Amino acid sequence: MTASFSPFAGSPFAGGRAPEALTPEDLSAGDLQLLQTARLSATLRHAYDHSPVQRAKMQAAGLSPDDFRAPEDLRRFPFTTKADMRGAYPFGLFAVPRAQILRLHASSGTTGKPTVVGYTAEDLEVWTAVMARAIRAAGGRPGDLAQNAFGYGLFTGGLGFHYGAERLGCTVVPVSGGMTERQVTLMHDFRPRLIFGTPSYMLSILDEFARRGLDPRGCGLEIGIFGGEPWTEALRAEIESGFGIAAQDNYGLSEIIGPGVAIEKAGDQGALTIWEDLFYPEIIDPDTGAPLPDGAAGELVLTTLANTAMPMIRYRTRDLTRLLPGKGSAMRRMEKVRGRSDDMIILRGVNVFPTQIESQLVGCAGLAPHFQIELSRPQRMDAMAILAEALPAHATPEARRQAGRDLAHRIKSTLGLTVEVRVGDPGSLPRSEGKARRVIDLRPKD
Incomplete structure (x- = not known):
């Protein structure tokens, strides 16, 4: 079953088309639920059959994929946590043979060992497509010049934005993080319309413009898409004022796919549209684990709907937010993350x-x-x-x-x-x- 697993099987959108075509944003609420039900069912079965960790957790709860009939049944299934990932280090959560993994990414963990995630060819296709969708939703367009100031390497930010922007049809300048003097020189000379990076690093770039006596509002930037760390509305205002741009928030985490899980659409700041065709959201009480209704503040839990290498069932993100109705779409939005329910510190894009x-x-x-x-x-x-x-x-x-x-x-x-x-x-x-x-x-x- 590993080789033939498809999250699209049995859905009204089966046929191998790209995710953008599979789930246009004008999808009705009813069709979205049909799609989610089909993909949740396929994902639970794939995880049960091919991930020993996920199968053991379901069996311990007295459940199997046959107990799933509708999205509300998902709340009966056990959570996946960071501890599960640490215990399965490095490849124990994979649901395909290691030889089918085309790329590995990793983030730091509490024990000093990284949290490892893997991607099949299908996963990379989904990630690239959803990142292209996110960048477009935030205001990017084919032909835009995009400067990528996210770090490349094991961190998912750099390559996630890189391939998504290329898929959209942007010209990508892969500067990576750091080298602030070069960042400013290229911005001044190349005049990118888009920039990607952590919001705090944009302040360093802003200071370098000031040090060199250059006007940051004259470098051609119109849109910045930022993530990798919590950031305040005051910081957004400073970035927007300093560069004369719209500063959009992107949400993601490597355990789920990387950047691209949710995005602030152009003109809708403060709430991020979750791509619910690929990531199923829940809100729970962080202390009890009990499900909470839409609109209530709590901890965000995500289930992947299209990951083949590492399907994640009810992953506890520890991020505190609330779910809001969709705006112009059946897909719900999440409020900007207001904090975390654990003791992890995110400092300038680094988890510690x-x-x-x-x-x-x-x-x-x-x-x-x-x-x-x-x-x-x-x-x-x-x-x-x-x-x-x-x-x-x-x-x-x-x-x-x-x-x-x-x-x-x-x-x-x-x-x-x-x-x-x-x-x-x-x-x-x-x-x-x-x-x-x-x-x-x-x-x-x-």
Whole structure:
């Protein structure tokens, strides 16, 4: 069944056409539900037959794919979590032989091992098509010049936007992240209409324009599509004012497919249309797991409807939002993510957990195993400081400075984050009698 699995089988849209043709946005609510039911049924069967982890979870719940009849039945099936992915590292969640995987991506996890996702040829086709759809919905058009400032590599942002923009018919400038001086030079000389990247990195680009005495509003940009980290309406306003553009939010996560799960359509900021033909959304109470109705705030849960390599059943994203009615479409929208229900920090597009900081700190000579993470926004961009303390035998000013440099280097080398490290005297950090308060968030709220 692995080789013949098709998420389109049995649906009224079977026939091998591309996802854009399969599910036009004027699809009626009834036809959308027919499509979702067919694809959910096929996905559950594929996961049960070919993913030992997913089969074991269903069996433990006393369920099989035969228990699914309609989308509301999905809430009876067990969740998939980040812990399942860590436990199955690296390829244990795949539902096809490894030789059928054409690409691997990965994101960081709490144990230091990455969270691995795989893509078959069919998955890459779906991802490319839905990214093209998303970019167009945000205002992109064939023939646009698009500068891609997302990082390439194991992170899904760079290649996801790259191939989607090419599929749409854009001319892509694959600059990747960093090299801010070059970013500005190319923007000034090439005059792209579109740019993709993290919103915080756009502030660095804005500062480089100012440093060089160039007008960012005169570089030709009209639309920016941003993601990879939560960002506030205040930051959106600053980006839009600075560049004279529309700044659109994109939502995605590597565990589901990467960028492209939902997008702010042009003229509809503040709510992102979810491509419900490919990703089925639910909202649950983050504490109890109980389903919540549309309009209620809670944790977003997603089920993939077309993934062959790694079908994800009811994946707990830990992102807090609510579902809203569609606008000009049967597909629902999600409110801009307002936070997370776990302790993951997203800093300038990089996912980091306090346990990852701890694992680097305990390996540094001269530092006690006590620390706090301080998040701030001193100059519009989010910043992280690690508050540590010296061991008594290493409490001289020079020893503390050296320990701070060592820890900063380890974090930069392993996690890719530039952080400030402040090492205090022995006993200078507060001790907890219960759960340690690891994160102090000093960033202003909207």
